[in-house]
Amino acid sequence: MKKRIVPLVLSAAMLVSLATSCTNTAENTPSPSQSATPTPSASTGVEDGYIPAPYTVSSEDELTSKFLEPVFYENEDGPTIGVTLLGVIVQDGKYFRDLDNDQELDDFEDWRLDDQTRAEAMAAALTDEQLTHQVANNGSYSAKSTKTEDVVDENGEPVWTKLYPTSGGFGGGGKSEEEEDPDATNIEYLNSEGFRTLVIRNNPETEVAVWFNNGLEQYSEYDAITNGEVAVPFFTFTNPISHGLPNSEGVAAASLGAGNADAVLEDAQYDREVMWAKGVDGLYGPQIDLATDPRWSRNNSTYGEREDMSAEIASNLVIGYQNGDQGMVEGSVLVTVKHFPGDGAAYNGFESHGQTGRYRIYSTENSLADYQLKSFIAAFEAGAAGVMPGYSQPIIDERIAPQSITYNGETYVSRSNWEGTLMLWADENEDGENDNYVKLSMTDQMYQDTILDAADIPENDDQWPVMGSDETSYSLIQLLQNEDGSEIAYDDPMWEDLLNQLTYEDMSRLCAVGLRMTVSLESIGKPETLDHNGPSGVTQKYSAGANGYANQTNDPDKDQTGTCYPCNGILAATMNDQLVQEVGELIGEDAMWAGYAGFYGSGLNIHRTPYAGRVFEYYSEDGILTGLIDTYETIGIQSKGVYVYNKHFALNDQELQRQGLGTWCNEQAMREIYLRAFELPIVNADAKCVMTAFNRIGAVWSGACSELLTDWLRGEAGMTGFAVTDMYEGDYMSKPHEVLAGNDIPDNFPGTTGTGVDTASSGDLGFEFAAYGPDGSTPNAQVARALRESSHRILYTVLHSRGMDGIGANTRIVTVTPWWQTALNVTQIALAVLSVVAVVLLVADMVPSKKKKSNQ
Incomplete structure (x- = not known):
């Protein structure tokens, strides 16, 4: 029935x-x-x-x-x-x-x-x-x-x-x-x-x-x-393939041979009667993408590359399956044409169902309207009752436009206009010189984009988050799992309660300091964690961290150093993902013994020249190879509870004058080469963190580029952890701007004085954010919300790492100053006072002498 x-x-x-x-x-x-x-x-x-x-x-x-x-x-x-x-x-x-x-x-x-x-x-x-x-x-x-x-x-x-x-x-x-x-x-x-x-x-x-x-x-x-x-x-x-319908390429070949698609209509009517008898209501088909690339794995499901023949076939299939051209009527099998608007092959012929084929490239300026859409228009005119959209994303996108030279009106070399954009085809000028090369001139807009100032801070909207709440008293470890052992998700309401407990000063402290560490928060039982600077392994003593296994077990070899492994270029050259994963596991094991929770590595920038100063840290000139090899190293390291900061995000492919360097690139190259290297380990290995770069993306510092850090890194790639800056440079980096963009902590000690965390005042541990607090000179709720989200990412990542080893629900984090530190501080203060007294006495002794000489 x-x-x-x-x-x-x-x-x-x-x-x-x-x-x-x-x-x-x-x-x-x-x-x-x-x-x-x-x-x-x-x-x-x-x-x-x-x-x-x-x-x-x-x-x-x-x-x-x-x-x-x-x-x-x-x-x-x-x-x-x-x-x-x-x-x-x-x-x-x-x-x-x-x-x-x-x-x-x-x-x-x-x-x-x-x-x-x-x-x-x-x-x-x-x-x-x-x-x-x-x-x-x-x-x-x-x-x-x-x-x-x-x-x-x-x-x-x-x-x-x-x-x-x-x-x-x-x-x-x-x-x-x-x-x-x-x-x-x-x-x-x-x-x-x-x-x-x-x-x-x-x-x-x-x-x-x-x-x-x-x-x-x-x-x-x-x-x-x-x-x-x-x-x-x-x-x-x-699906057509599930129901055993005639092969699409065969149908197309027969239609081309006959000069028309009349037989297709008769065949579709017969197929409809078969499906009707079996009780099939609808068809996820036909697939009327065009065969735009011979490497595409789904060419056999299309009706070829001829848009006119594909359109005629599509029209007859719809009419045949749906029992006429009036849409769904009695006796119809609902047709869902796919994949709108002509998904077809992604770049390099990849299939768009997977990560490798996420981005769709249209070959010419009007190819979508003049080519891919014709089959769909014919199907809609025939009454197609449904449509299935494609999987891939169009490559033409303003999301990462600010880094493109063309964003500010500059000309870029184009495959559609080689002679007009590439110097090789230019005529020589009257002096016999070829001057058809790209000249970048800093426009007023580009200059403004390079400066991070108050104008880039959004206006206060007074939508303040809850801060300092005492309605709950969770410790961080309590948000690890539920009573039944299931993991508490990132967006679980319990996280909102814990974040509500944090004061503005707590969040400022957490987001103001990050030189190979995350700071402790006593109020929620978060310990201080240490990070090691990679990517070639743990090269510091095993006794570096107090909660490392070497110290915890009083290992007799705790003053030995970890292993320095072959550089990344050699690892990539092995083409051996299992071996690379084993290297990652050993690095993670070393980090556990030495007390590190995070690892500043691996290096995912691209080999542009053999003379770059840090080529040894990076895998290859190929974004795919780089991303795939790092996927397995990341799996290995993070299997030991050590989160990975892949670096330097992004386009940091030279060391010379990297402070303030503006890197220009079109979006297609960014997605296919430079971002792909970071995307693959995030998608396939859940790589937790990144280290941002010194360079600017176009005119905007990478650590303050929300299109890169929020829209792409979190929105598209799906990274769940946090971002740390490269070595902090206060001349053009800015902590308020970075957290607003999605860069969570700076790679520096508090303030600009270089003071240590233990000896810094509470005000110094985040004074850059003080002005934006509720009681500051320029209160800004948007900065507070950005600090809250950054705190969320940091806390969630640390909670699910070995940084919480040994922490229980009843553990209290307290700051203890040893007696010798107190004695040293007192001694330093006493010596400073004595020095001042000595200087005063010296000056006082010299003044009478000068008076006697003047009287003479």
Whole structure:
């Protein structure tokens, strides 16, 4: 009993089929379950009234004990309807399914009304949870087997546990046979998920398909009656490749050979009848991207590179599948053309489903409108009811525009205009010289962008975060996991409570100091942590950190140093990811023994010249190789609880005059080469942190570039940890500007005096932020919120590292000044006082002598 009623997804294309209620069933559908109680059948005469459900069931066990044979009612001038557990309303000599079981004809049940009226009425009748489930599908849910003999018992009747998996699963079948409970049905899974739109990933025999779909409807009716809700029928999609439709390239070749796509229409009409018989409601296809790159792995699913032929094929496929060019009508299989607006191959021929093919490059200025879109326009004109957007992101994007030379009106070498932009094709001037080279002149806007001043600080909006709250008293370690052992997520409300406990001074202290460390916060039990400067290994003594295993165990070799490993260029040259991961594990092990929680490495900048001063820290000239090798080193290091700061982010590819250097690059090169090196370890190894660079990205210091640190690093790449600056240079770096952009701590001691953390005053530990506090001279709530988010990232990262080793819920962090430090401080003060007294006495002694000489 496959009912042609589309689940409500608040989409006009899918709601159209609410106007029909046809059914499909195999000729040898099993007899009704003996455990169910059939009610009397309707008489042949059509009289207004109510026909009770043909069956009743009292439990899920009874429901799934056997499939129920649907009872059909044929309307002479309307659809045939079928039911198992629902009643039928008879009005004006017509049959209507009682979807809400109230024995009254509602607008959404009346197939004589227009689609819009029915859809609006059904939307009003569904619960919020039901509505939510109509705008999503479960991804994959298929019959456990495609063959009839595998899903029936000895009497040839279908068995629920043989037909339905207990979970969704790409390709169908859900869990493996080893994981599957042999006595389980899909009821628990369907109850927990609540979806009514399913993607069928296999192509079962017709009889199996009908049982599969009719059983889903049987469950839908039972679920609605049990919960007192409207019965929302299931809507099942398939993919062209899953359903065994003709090969796309073969269809295109045949059409080209014939000079037209007429045969495609006939073939699509036949395929529609097959899908209709099996109970398939919709098709995730056809795929009408164009084959723009021979290296693309999905060329075989396209209709070639000819946009005119692809457009003709697309039009005929839509008309054939949807039973005409009027969109969804009776007998339609809903078409979802993909991947809009012509996703096709990503750069280098990569597939856009994965990270390697995230960015889409359009070959010419108007190629999208003149080439890729033509097939989609033809499909829409033919009435295509649905569209699936692509996966990749367009390469033309203003997100990282400020670093581009063209951003300030400069000319850049272009492949579309070699002769106009590259000096090799320029004519010599009257002096016989070639002067067609790019000259960068600092515009007024570029000059303003280089200066970080008060004008770059957003105005105070007075939206202050909660600070210094005493409503909770969490310590940091309490946010590691719940009582059941599950991890407390970054966005868990408990984090908001803990952050509310922090004062403005706490956040300022945490974000003002970071020279190979993070400072302690006694109020929440956060210890001070140490970082080691990589990337070639731990080269300091094992006794460096107080909570290192060497000190904790009083290792006799604690005054020895760790291992210095081969430079990154040699590691990359091995092309051996397993070996590189082992190196990472050894570095992490050394860091554990030496008491480090973080590691300033590895170096991910790109080899631009062999003469660069820090080439040995970087892997290669290839962004992909760099990112892949570092992925495995990062996995190794972080497996020991040591978070990695990959550096120097970004475009820091020379050491000469790196302070203040402006690096110019177009967006395509940035994404494909320089950012890719950082992206791969973040995506594939959850690399926690980065160290930003000295250089400017275009005209803006990298540590204050929100497009880089917030939009790309957190928004696109998805990094969850924090960012530290390179060695802090106060001449053009600015702590308020950096936290606003997403750079969380500076690589320096407090202030500009170089004082140590232990001896610095509380005011000195963040005086750069003091003016922006609630009681400061220029209070600014946006700075406070930025400090809060930076504090969140720092605390979350430290909490999930070995920096918290030995910390428990009852641990207190206190600052202890040893007796010798106090004695040394007193001695220094005494010597300073004596020195001042001595100078005063010396000056006093010299003044009378000068007077005597003057009298003489």
